[in-house]
Amino acid sequence: MLDVALVSLIQDMSEKAGVEGTIQYWERVGESLAMRMGKEAYMGWPSFNVALREGRTAYSIEGDVTPLTDLAITDVDGDVVGYIYALKTCVFEPTMQRVRYSVGDIPRADAAVAEEYNNSVRDTAICNFCVIHQKFREEVAKNITIADQPLECVQLADRGFKGETKIARDSLKRIGINPEYVRSLLRNYACVFAILMKGARLRGEEEVEE
């Protein structure tokens, strides 16, 4: 009920605080949620990936997250420094469905907030709630270490409720993944992101520098 109520307030919130204000609100919520969930430490990537599959990490709150272990991210030396992860169902899809059944239209401010986020922060949002959980993932990565190394989360691609997609080409280039491959992942997943060791020397970055 609370989720549907919040959707019905987005228009009002955006009119009072502006779309920039709504973005700030949502980013603060994502940050605070990650902070309240606490820190985690894993011995290596296998233990992190198992924890994720078993729903034991902070990321599991989003739902069914699959570690795509065939898509390892390697650094310039060929060492594995991360993986690609995919979320089966958008976290807001049930809410959107409930709004459709109980209220009707999604408020116009939803698209306005996403558009402002895409212009001012990063071109990866499809709905206004993408702001919360993309920030949440970034902040959660800062609270997790694997083999004592801090992590970084990079948003790669997402598919919205109505089928629209966003693909972060620069981030894909950085980690050396073909955008068309990620596009094919969106056929079966709603959101694709990478978790990698912070500060890893990635091949894509080296190529850009050259």
Add this chain to the structure above:
Amino acid sequence: MIGEEEKIKEYEIKENPLVDVAAYLFLEDIADKQGAAGMNNYLISLATSLAKSMPEEEYKTWDDFVESLERGESIISTFESVTAKTKHCMVTQKCPFERGWKEYTKRIGDFARVHKEVADYYNSTVKPGANDTQCIICQTFRAAAAERITVAKKRLKYAQVAAVAPDGSKKIAPDEWKPILLEKAGMSETDLNMTLRNNACVWILY
């Protein structure tokens, strides 16, 4: 076909835990900035605006209305499964916020104290019926939704009798109001206490 409808309803009810928990934290953020009064106003406006965004309803008879309510077709029963215990006494078996509360306590820890503090403010300034912020949303929504419904051309009215929060705490109408509410509900105090054993909320529509 009925099975399909049930599947859709089931799907609708299961919101994502991230959305639920994020919504609670959003409200806590408001309480940090605007205090209990500010959060209380926000919750009331949130629930009222939600009810106002839903279509109005009219029923020819009380029986038509109750049937629609129990089938989950009325806006009042959009978020909760409602049973009519007597002609005017409605019962919600499971608090619509229970799942969100469980996700919060499982993943974050203790439910923040501010949710009770805001309820205290609401009980002393608006109406004494809330255990926590969740009750404020629910009860305000019911009252605002009732204003959008007519039965035999008469506007529907709502009154709260008792609520049990997911943590087990109870809030029953004040002693001076209880006899009137129970009479309207068509039940005794013993009936009420028995009903509260396995139900989350008791309220009346008239």
